[in-house]
Amino acid sequence: MSDRLKEKAANLFAARFGSAPQGVSFAPGRVNLIGEHVDYNDGLVLPMPVREGTAAAWSKGDVDRFEVVAADFGQEDRFPLAPEKPGTIDWRSYVRGMIVSCGLARSGLRMVITGDLSRGSGLSSSASLCIAVGRALADAVGADPGPADLAKAAQRTEHEWAGVACGIMDQMAVAAGQAGHAMLLDCRDLSFEQREVPQDWAVAVTESGVSRGLVDGEYNTRRRQCEAAAAALGIGSLRDASVHQVEASALDGVTRQRALHVVAEIARTRAAAAALAARDLAAFGEILRAGHASLRDLFEVSVPAVDTVVDELQQAIGPMGGARMTGGGFGGAVVAVFEAGRMADLERASGRTFLRVH
Structure with a gap:
């Protein structure tokens, strides 16, 4: 999948600029198997890369200017080496922000970007875009930043240029993920282990039909609630809390629910x-x-349409596997893990189309 997308990016570049690119970078999207809304609480997560992603074809251009084409939008952006924030938050915010956050721009580039991740699906199209751009910048100057450095730059871009107070999971999963493996990532120190997914397991994603919007939704509110819970408990983050500590606290009802989800979700990630x-x-x-x-019940980030998809898939899968919403919530995708070879049966039973991850 990535090779076809890279070839597409190269062809689009040649059609736009009249010559072949000097290089093409790629970054996948990701699906999180378990460990939702715990990365910004220093927790443990278990994401894995998907086959789809973002490709950025590039060549060195004007010394002091970038010229970037977002082929999927039919839009272009031109800006100096030290760009300002665009007037609205869109793809330009991520491209400009990543250029600033990486600190690798020595001269301008021409770039054509294309992808095959559905935006708003919860498969981290924004992190994929950021890492693809970061890899292009690094290749252009012969740098070799580690995945953690790229991930941190992408996270800064989300925070400072897109207004999303996200954790580090998406960026690390995209920058360091390994095909066919789930990454057990400790979001406190960014250490990780790659865990191979058995060949007789299938991992697939289906879209709920509800487009996700983290800025317009309540993602940032959930983070503030978690931070308030940790402060009230006298700890640095909810990673250090226990269920007993939360239940015995004087936290208000909503804040208590948020904290209980985080503590239990970290334990679920270990168990998974x-x-x-x-x-x-x-x-x-x-x-x-x-x-x-x-x-759904404690963190309140699912929506009825997503719950319906999950319930239908749970019934179709039976006891050998399961399904849940994945991503920040308020819409997006559902991930399902089940016995290999049952994909066609599940598609018939559910009437849905799946994107195969493994």
């Missing part, structure tokens, strides 16, 4: 990693089901 290592698909599916219920 153990189930993955043990190749216990039934246990893994049970963890996914519990995770969705928590996101």
Whole structure:
């Protein structure tokens, strides 16, 4: 999939600028199996890369200016080496922000960007865009930043240029993910282990039909609620809290719910990693089901349309696997893990189309 997208980007570049690009970078999207809304609480997460992503074809151009084409939007942007924020938050915010955040721009570039991730699906199209641009910048100057450096630059771009107070999971999963593996990432110190997904497991994603919007939604509010809970408990982050500590606290009802989700979700991530290592698909599916219920009832980031998709898939999958919403919430995609070879059966039973991840 990435090779075809890179070829498409190169062809689009040649058509726009009249010559072949000097290079083409690629960054995948990601799906998070479990560990939702815990990355900004220093928690543990278990994402894996998808096959689809973003490609950026580039060549060196004017010394002091960038010329960037967003082929999928039919739009272009021209700006100096030290760009200002655009008037509205859109794809230009991420491209300009990543150029500033990386600190790798020595001269201007011509760039054509294209992707095959559905925007608003919860598969981290923004992180994919940022990392693809960061890799292009690094290649252009012969730099070799590590995945953590690229991920941190992409996170700064989200915070400072897009107004989303996200954690580091998406960016690390995109920058360091390995195909066919789930990444057990510690968001406190960015250490990670790659856990191979069994060949007799299938991982697939289906869109709920509800486009997700983190800025317009309540993502930032959830982060503030978690920070308030940690402060009230006298700890640096909810990573250090226990269920007993939260239940025995004087937190108000809503803040208590948010904290309970985070503490239990971190424990679920540990349990999911153990189930993955043990190749216990039934246990893994049970963890996914519990995770969705928590996101729906305690963290309140699911929506009825997504719940309906999850319920339908749970019924179709049965005890050997599970499904849940994935991503920041308020719409987006649903991830399902089930027995390999059942994809066609599930598509018929649910009437839905799946994007195969593994």
